[in-house]
Amino acid sequence: MEEYRLQQLRYTGKSPQQAFSPSEEDRRQAVRFLSGKNLSGSLTEQLNTIGILGEDRNALILFLALASHKSANPFSVLCLAKSGIGKSYILQKLSECMPDGSFSFHSRISANALYYFDSGDINGKVLFVEDLEWTTQMLQPLATLQTQGRLVNTRATKDKDGMLHSTTFEVVARLCLIACAYSDKNFEELGLPFLCLHLNHSPAQDLAVMEYQKKCRAGQIRTEDIARAQHLLKCVIASLQNISVVNPYATLINLPQDIAYPRKSLLLLLNFIEAITFFFQYQRERLTDTDAGEIFIRTHPQDIEMAFALLKNTLFRRADELSTSVRGFYKWLTEYLQQAKTTQFTALDIRKTKPIHPRTLNRYLQELKLFSYIQVAGGNKHREGFIYKLTDFGNQKEVQGRIEQEMQATLKDVWNAYHKEQNPPTEPEQKAESEQEPSTGLSAESPQKPSxxxxxxxxxxxxxxxxxxxxxxxxxxxxxxxxxxxxxxxxxxxxxxxxxxxxxxxxxxxxxxxxxxxxxxxxxxxxxxxxxxxxxxxxxx
CATH class of the missing domain: 1.10.10.10 (Winged helix-like DNA-binding domain superfamily/Winged helix DNA-binding domain)
Known part of the structure; x- marks a missing residue:
């Protein structure tokens, strides 16, 4: 009896979950859904049905990351936003679309708790965290587990006689982290191996969410449609098979020069392309490696094009030296000054128009002044305050134009390589090219790209x-x-x-x-x- 009680205390709070297994009819519908021509559009409609509104691009990225937990290289995403935006709501809705036993949901995780996780609880599963601490002690083990796939922690413990000895705790898992955090800092300074998304907090988004809440209370939203969409998405994820992905165009993908942390940014882009290919596995040709006998699928140029379209704003953010909140404030400030038909302003003028805390406003102005986006034009600190004016430094159109051009050039190279594979040159053309090539000399080399x-x-x-x-x-x-x-x-x-x-x-x-x-x-x-x-x-x- 004593052993039984100790065992029950040891496993308190852990209830076994049964694995989700769809029926044959549900699996056929899921495969038909995954084989559709407009798969991304159909997926967006289902996500809107379950209640995720105004976050079409972010919701699509999050669901692709959820589906990648069954692959050999899972993809992790962090959602950054202020309090009250709806971070926990999005995570709750996404967790309801996951099959039972395929995820682990946590409201909060302490900094050292990850070192003592059971590997079976998170290996090959999605780890949901509603409130992630934005500290180095919390982010460092997550980044290590994401990049290396294991965590090894050795600490001093006491035995029953009170003698100290070292004990090693090891966690081995393929991490697929979907978490939310409150942060006003520029996350690029940390160089995290996660994709960081900034949720939409515009006034139009607030109106859309409030309108949806009114419809829910008025009974205009059918719960049957929500349950049907959730069940379909569960079957879709359960129907995905663990198959290897090969990207033959990886050597042609280059990041724009303005992107910060190019190593980790390129790795994030390549991993996200593999996640898209993995989700579109029923629309990709399956090939067999003759040497290893392994079945794999190849990345299509459409996957690369979709990755660039979804991550374009994220790439722009990585090239921005301002934090997200300050960039949004600067955008509002330029529009406000254009409407007011003036070039100068004070802190009091802003507070009369926009409700904002004085300390927050002071921090925004100090950061803009630090990066030369505004400058002091007059005034006095101890009386009416400083008078600021905008400079021409804040124009990001040139940077965005360069990033857009380099992305289009990369896509053009990928599509040219794809068409060359699909339409190889005929034998007479190859013979003519071989006759034109000199036997020796440096001129026989292919033309190089501009250095x-x-x-x-x-x-x-x-x-x-x-x-x-x-x-x-x-x-x-x-x-x-x-x-x-x-x-x-x-x-x-x-x-x-x-x-x-x-x-x-x-x-x-x-x-x-x-x-x-x-x-x-x-x-x-x-x-x-x-x-x-x-x-x-x-x-x-």
């Missing part, structure tokens, strides 16, 4: 072009890197590097004063400026 050095030279020429335009307006003036950041949208470090290279080429002169270099345009008929670096006055003892 990075050439692209940098183009940017240097663009900086020189802007400098000549400024010189035409005010001759014989001095220039610093900050004069070009507002025009090009690049950082001061980048512009300083380009100006230094123009000086090394003899096109500019420079002089050290006031703890920085001042550049002037070299005379046309003068000799080339010496390329030996000048001595820094601060380094001379």
């Amino acid at each position: 990075k050095r050439k692209r940098i030279d183009d940017k240097e020429e663009y900086t020189l072009k802007l400098l000549l335009e400024l010189e035409a307006r005010s001759p014989d003036r001095e220039y610093i890197p900050a004069d070009f950041t507002t025009l090009t949208g690049r950082s001061q470090i980048t512009e300083a590097r380009y100006l230094k290279r123009l000086w090394q080429q003899g096109k500019l002169k420079r002089e050290w004063k006031n703890r920085q270099y001042y550049y002037t345009l070299a005379a046309t008929g003068s000799k080339t400026v010496s390329q030996s670096p000048m001595t820094d006055p601060q380094t001379v003892l």
Whole structure:
């Protein structure tokens, strides 16, 4: 009896869950659903039916991540938003679409609890966390488990005699994390191996959610339709098979140069492409590896195109130096000033129009001033407050345009490679190409793409072009890197590097004063400026 009681206390709170097994008819409907032409549109309709409104793109990404828990490389997503936006509501709705026994739902997990998990509780399952602590102690073990697939924790414990000895706890699992966190910080600084989504908190989204709540209370939403959609999505996930995915176009996928943390960003993009291919497995051709005898599916260019379309905003966010909340405030501020037909404002003017806490507003203004998006135009700190005005530095259209162009170029290369595989050259064409190729020499190599050095030279020429335009307006003036950041949208470090290279080429002169270099345009008929670096006055003892 005592052993039975101890065993019951040990397993308190753990009730066995029966695995979900759809019937043959349900499985046929799920396979028919997965084989449909407009699969993404049908999936969005079902997600709207269960009550996820206004988050079509984010909900589609989250459901694709849920489906990837059955694959060999699961995909994890973190939802970032303020309190009251509906993070827990979305997780609850998504968990209701999961088959029983395929997920583990937690309201909160402490920082050290993950080290003592049973591997069977999270291996091959979805780990839902409603409120994830946005701390390094919490995020570090999650990132380690995501990248390495295991956690090993060794700590000192006491035995029954009170003697200390080391005990090792190991957790081995393929992590598929779907969690929500409250964060106002820029998550790019952490370089997490998770895809971070920012939920929609616009006024239009608030109206749509409130309208849906009214319909629910008025009985206009049929619970039968919701239950039918949830059952269909459960059968869809249960019908997916664990099959390997091969992406033959991975070598052609390049990230835009403006994206921060390119290593982890590229890995996230490749993993998400595999998750899309895994979900579309009933629409992809199944091939067999003759050496290993393994069945696999190949990534289609449509999967890559869909991944770029869904992650475009996320890639834009990774190229943004501002946090999400400050970027939203800056967008509202520009629209407000355009409507007011003015270029200057004070903190009191903003508080009269937009309800915002004074400390929050002060933090937003300080961050915008730090990154040169606004500058002080007058006023007094101790009286009426500072008067601010916008600068031209906040225009992100050029950065977004470059990212869009590089993404389209990557998609074009992928589609060209796909069409070349589908329509291989005939024998006469191959023979003619072989006759035209020389037997020896460097010219037999395929043409190379423009090197990075050439692209940098183009940017240097663009900086020189802007400098000549400024010189035409005010001759014989001095220039610093900050004069070009507002025009090009690049950082001061980048512009300083380009100006230094123009000086090394003899096109500019420079002089050290006031703890920085001042550049002037070299005379046309003068000799080339010496390329030996000048001595820094601060380094001379």
